[in-house]
Amino acid sequence: MTAATVQPPEPAPERHSCEAIAWLDEVPPEEAVARGGAKMGRLAELLASGVQVPQGFAVTVDAYRRHCRESGLDPRIDEVLAGLGPEPTDAEVETASATIRELFTGTPISEHLTARLTEAYEELCLRAVDVNVPVAVRSSATGEDAADASFAGIFDTYLGVSGIERVLDSLRRCWGSLFTARALAYRLRRGISHHDMPIAVGVIELIHARASGVAFSVHPVTGKRDRIVLETSWGWGEAIVQGLVDPDHIEVGKADGRVLRYDVAHKKVVSAFDFAVGAVTEIEMPAKLADRRVLDDEQIGAIAAAVTAIEEHYGHPVDVEWVIGRHRRAGDPVCIVQTRPVTTAEPEPAMSTAPAYDPVALAQKYLFSGKPIPGR
Amino acid sequence: MANVVPVDAYSTGEWYPGYKPEFFDMPWIVDPAGPFRPGDENQFWFLDFHWSRGLTPLGSTLWSGDGYCWGTQHAAESLPLPPGRGVTARFAGTHLYGSALPETDPREIEARAGRIATNLPHFLTNYRTIWESGRDELENTWSYFRGIDFTQARGDELPNLLGQARRYHKRAMEIHFGVMYPMLANFLGFYGACADMGINPNEIGKFLQGEDTKIMETDRKLYELALTARAAGLEGVFETHEGGQLRDALARHGGAASVWLTEFDDFLQIYGYRAEATCDVGVPSWMEDNTIPLDLVKTFLQRRDSHDFEHAARNAMAERQEAIENARAGLTREEQAVFDAGLASNQEANFPWWQDDHNYYIDLKVMLPLRWGCQELANRVKADRQDDMLYLFWPELRDVATGDKPYDGELRSLVDARRQYFDHWHDRRSEMPKVLGTVPEAVEDPILIEIFGLNPQSIKAVQNPEAAEQTTISGVAAAKGTARGIARVLQSSDELHRLEPGSILVCESTSPNWTPAFGKIAGAVCDGGGMLSHAAIVGREYGVPTVTATGVATLSIGDGDEIEVDGTAGIVTVLGRAAAAPAAVASAPEVPA
Numbered sequence: 001m002t003a004a005t006v007q008p009p010e011p012a013p014e015r016h017s018c019e020a021i022a023w024l025d026e027v028p029p030e031e032a033v034a035r036g037g038a039k040m041g042r043l044a045e046l047l048a049s050g051v052q053v054p055q056g057f058a059v060t061v062d063a064y065r066r067h068c069r070e071s072g073l074d075p076r077i078d079e080v081l082a083g084l085g086p087e088p089t090d091a092e093v094e095t096a097s098a099t100i101r102e103l104f105t106g107t108p109i110s111e112h113l114t115a116r117l118t119e120a121y122e123e124l125c126l127r128a129v130d131v132n133v134p135v136a137v138r139s140s141a142t143g144e145d146a147a148d149a150s151f152a153g154i155f156d157t158y159l160g161v162s163g164i165e166r167v168l169d170s171l172r173r174c175w176g177s178l179f180t181a182r183a184l185a186y187r188l189r190r191g192i193s194h195h196d197m198p199i200a201v202g203v204i205e206l207i208h209a210r211a212s213g214v215a216f217s218v219h220p221v222t223g224k225r226d227r228i229v230l231e232t233s234w235g236w237g238e239a240i241v242q243g244l245v246d247p248d249h250i251e252v253g254k255a256d257g258r259v260l261r262y263d264v265a266h267k268k269v270v271s272a273f274d275f276a277v278g279a280v281t282e283i284e285m286p287a288k289l290a291d292r293r294v295l296d297d298e299q300i301g302a303i304a305a306a307v308t309a310i311e312e313h314y315g316h317p318v319d320v321e322w323v324i325g326r327h328r329r330a331g332d333p334v335c336i337v338q339t340r341p342v343t344t345a346e347p348e349p350a351m352s353t354a355p356a357y358d359p360v361a362l363a364q365k366y367l368f369s370g371k372p373i374p375g376r
Numbered sequence: 377m378a379n380v381v382p383v384d385a386y387s388t389g390e391w392y393p394g395y396k397p398e399f400f401d402m403p404w405i406v407d408p409a410g411p412f413r414p415g416d417e418n419q420f421w422f423l424d425f426h427w428s429r430g431l432t433p434l435g436s437t438l439w440s441g442d443g444y445c446w447g448t449q450h451a452a453e454s455l456p457l458p459p460g461r462g463v464t465a466r467f468a469g470t471h472l473y474g475s476a477l478p479e480t481d482p483r484e485i486e487a488r489a490g491r492i493a494t495n496l497p498h499f500l501t502n503y504r505t506i507w508e509s510g511r512d513e514l515e516n517t518w519s520y521f522r523g524i525d526f527t528q529a530r531g532d533e534l535p536n537l538l539g540q541a542r543r544y545h546k547r548a549m550e551i552h553f554g555v556m557y558p559m560l561a562n563f564l565g566f567y568g569a570c571a572d573m574g575i576n577p578n579e580i581g582k583f584l585q586g587e588d589t590k591i592m593e594t595d596r597k598l599y600e601l602a603l604t605a606r607a608a609g610l611e612g613v614f615e616t617h618e619g620g621q622l623r624d625a626l627a628r629h630g631g632a633a634s635v636w637l638t639e640f641d642d643f644l645q646i647y648g649y650r651a652e653a654t655c656d657v658g659v660p661s662w663m664e665d666n667t668i669p670l671d672l673v674k675t676f677l678q679r680r681d682s683h684d685f686e687h688a689a690r691n692a693m694a695e696r697q698e699a700i701e702n703a704r705a706g707l708t709r710e711e712q713a714v715f716d717a718g719l720a721s722n723q724e725a726n727f728p729w730w731q732d733d734h735n736y737y738i739d740l741k742v743m744l745p746l747r748w749g750c751q752e753l754a755n756r757v758k759a760d761r762q763d764d765m766l767y768l769f770w771p772e773l774r775d776v777a778t779g780d781k782p783y784d785g786e787l788r789s790l791v792d793a794r795r796q797y798f799d800h801w802h803d804r805r806s807e808m809p810k811v812l813g814t815v816p817e818a819v820e821d822p823i824l825i826e827i828f829g830l831n832p833q834s835i836k837a838v839q840n841p842e843a844a845e846q847t848t849i850s851g852v853a854a855a856k857g858t859a860r861g862i863a864r865v866l867q868s869s870d871e872l873h874r875l876e877p878g879s880i881l882v883c884e885s886t887s888p889n890w891t892p893a894f895g896k897i898a899g900a901v902c903d904g905g906g907m908l909s910h911a912a913i914v915g916r917e918y919g920v921p922t923v924t925a926t927g928v929a930t931l932s933i934g935d936g937d938e939i940e941v942d943g944t945a946g947i948v949t950v951l952g953r954a955a956a957a958p959a960a961v962a963s964a965p966e967v968p969a
Binding site for chain 1: 457458459460489492493496497500561562564565566567568569570571572574577580705706707708709710711713714716717718721817818820822825831832
């Protein structure tokens with residue numbers, strides 16, 4: 001066979017991506033957001049810059065578009081939307097949303113795409129050395145950062161999905177979540193077509209979380225940039241993101257990584273993996289964990305290091321969702337599952353020339369401002 | 377809508393008998409002092425706790441005109457305060473109300489902001505020289521007066537001496553407020569920065585505590601005198617006599633008591649030129665009236681456990697170090713740079729320290745030369761009482777001193793009537809509204825904020841119409857710890873003898889002459905004062921749970937009530953009313969046979 005005679009000295013690494021699938025470790029960073037949506041695209045960018053992220057792939061924007069086109073969903077969606085008048089009531093929007101989402105769950109995925117997805121999921125199982133590896137199926141919307149921020153948390157995410165059938169099912173639900181009532185109302189108000197903001201979906205290995213949380217490279221309330229703010233609880237991060245649990249609050253000085261404060265909260269709820277259901281669900285926190293401090297200083301340091309690296313990579317403040325896996329050892333990096341730019345932060349004040357302590361400025365600010373002095 | 381408390385009842389045009397508006401004719405800067413006048417309800421007035429006895433005609437006019445108004449307005453113009461022009465004063469009867477004078481012209485405020493930007497750093501850089509040269513100037517003048525035997529002054533010299541004494545007081549107040557405003561501006565700016573950096577505001581006062589002052593030194597000397605008295609076996613004499621009788625009793629006792637009295641007189645030569653009140657010509661010094669210092673010695677002797685001043689000072693310093701370290705640990709490196717520099721600046725120009733120490737050099741003795749002159753004049757004109765001249769207004773006093781006007785029946789009966797007027801208003805002190813006029817939510821003048829404890833909460837508290845029925849009163853957590861005891865509600869330091877060991881002091885505010893009382897009380901509660909008020913500082917030094925800036929404690933708490941002071945949380949609770957107490961006491965415990 002001629003092929004045998006032209007064998008290259010080093011075989012090119014086997015590629016698993018295709019038009020419908022973009023693996024995080026294969027997609028060129030510059031194309032990542034366009035193909036995989038903001039959430040998955042940024043994970044690919046982080047991976048390329050050396051940050052630890054879970055293994056996984058995006059079901060691309062193209063796959064979504066092709067599915068809508070070839071399954072006949074497009075005209076049926078348009079028909080439902082056309083039924084809405086110029087100023088529909090909330091109830092009409094709710095009804096249209098439910099109808100479209102049912103269309104998505106009831107429309108089978110083509111054989112071709114099913115085959116691609118099955119291959120990709122099997123590849124992920126192989127990489128994880130697991131059968132029916134549990135994954136997180138996350139919506140990854142496209143559009144500008146501002147839109148991304150205002151849509152934060154309204155598209156579906158499924159944690160702990162196991163087996164290709166359930167993955168496909170979750171994928172269809174994520175696609176359908178592009179038409180939640182809130183998203184529909186937002187687009188109607190802004191006059192944006194859903195065709196202009198197609199959705200990708202991420203399928204990533206579920207990290208078995210000992211603790212999870214969010215981190216901000218700028219104080220989310222005061223806007224101070226000299227610190228990193230962490231919020232954390234046991235288990236997965238859903239209970240924190242959805243505001244179901246009062247998390248531990250930690251502040252870390254950026255310049256020297258010192259823990260400035262650690263407020264241990266009474267954590268009543270935990271997002272835990274329910275093996276009977278096959279998903280991460282919210283249950284009552286075991287009493288012995290509720291008041292226990294979640295993170296030690298080493299773990300805080302690892303999170304702060306990752307957040308600092310991500311902020312430096314993007315050159316602007318970020319918020320980050322992170323997970324500490326059950327098998328993480330001291331010294332290992334923490335796993336980053338999501339990052340977003342912080343768009344609300346005020347521009348960095350030009351402090352470099354001001355003296356450290358300026359009694360005149362402070363008297364003006366606190367005493368002569370017409371407002372009560374803080375703390376009085 | 378701002379709450380307006382009418383001033384009509386006090387702006388009637390009536391004041392001390394024989395009062396004429398020209399008695400307040402003295403130079404003024406922005407707003408002159410005087411009795412309340414129509415239109416004053418447009419400003420915010422607060423009852424000034426420093427003069428809870430009320431003020432005599434001479435005391436009220438000279439203090440408010442030359443002292444308070446001149447001093448604060450002079451300082452507010454020379455620093456300047458950008459949005460403020462100092463403080464002015466009004467009288468409701470004999471009681472002084474203060475009000476901050478706002479600067480409202482935006483262009484002026486901006487220009488003044490430019491000036492303070494130069495002047496405040498200059499002051500802070502040269503703080504030590506500025507304060508010490510001012511203090512030394514005043515001490516020189518003080519030495520001048522000490523060198524004068526008023527009884528030997530020629531008749532034609534006395535008017536001039538009175539004038540010099542008045543100028544000494546006025547100059548002292550220029551120096552006083554000239555130092556106080558910039559120190560407060562620095563301190564409160566630092567305070568705001570600390571609070572903004574997340575430092576617990578209750579900790580901020582601790583960063584600057586523990587420095588020795590002349591007032592603390594006086595207390596230590598008194599305590600040493602108590603130990604000497606105990607060693608000399610004089611405890612019995614102190615136990616069986618009140619302060620007013622003690623000197624005679626000790627003299628009669630003879631022997632060791634006579635030796636002790638000599639030591640006591642030596643003490644008075646150094647520390648006894650202090651009056652029982654701030655800048656009040658109507659109040660005698662310890663030298664003139666030994667009652668207070670002898671009662672203080674008696675108080676120290678009543679304490680079973682000894683008070684270790686050095687131990688207390690070490691504790692204060694240790695607490696200060698711990699507070700600083702705890703605060704720094706929670707700051708980023710950038711914040712630490714601000715904190716460290718701000719702390720260094722405030723430890724150098726240490727407002728809490730100055731706020732105690734300066735009383736020795738200024739407030740407690742600055743009216744004494746004028747008082748001596750008045751007493752000597754009273755002797756010469758054969759007045760009925762030695763303090764008669766204090767019931768004259770300045771132009772009248774000057775005319776009597778020069779002989780232009782005889783101290784005859786007309787003036788004598790006027791003095792009698794004014795004495796009655798003073799007594800009448802003295803008895804009404806507890807009914808005086810804490811605030812008058814248009815009450816704001818917050819104030820900006822640093823003196824009002826820090827010295828009077830006028831924060832949004834206390835301003836709200838004083839407007840509560842049900843304040844007298846309140847059983848939970850909140851304020852500034854000034855000194856940590858919790859104490860229960862019987863409340864003693866005192867109008868002024870004249871009543872200090874009513875404090876029993878273990879009782880809880882409730883008053884409008886304290887000043888340095890109240891300090892030794894902290895050696896025997898279990899807790900303290902004040903209407904006014906902030907973190908750095910006298911009661912707060914001394915409460916911390918003595919480990920006495922203290923709550924300040926309650927606004928209404930003297931209204932809400934009755935004498936004899938059983939109360940609890942939580943100086944950690946800043947809460948005072950009335951556990952039982954005095955009226956109910958006798959019933960409980962009446963059921964006397966059965967005596968075992």
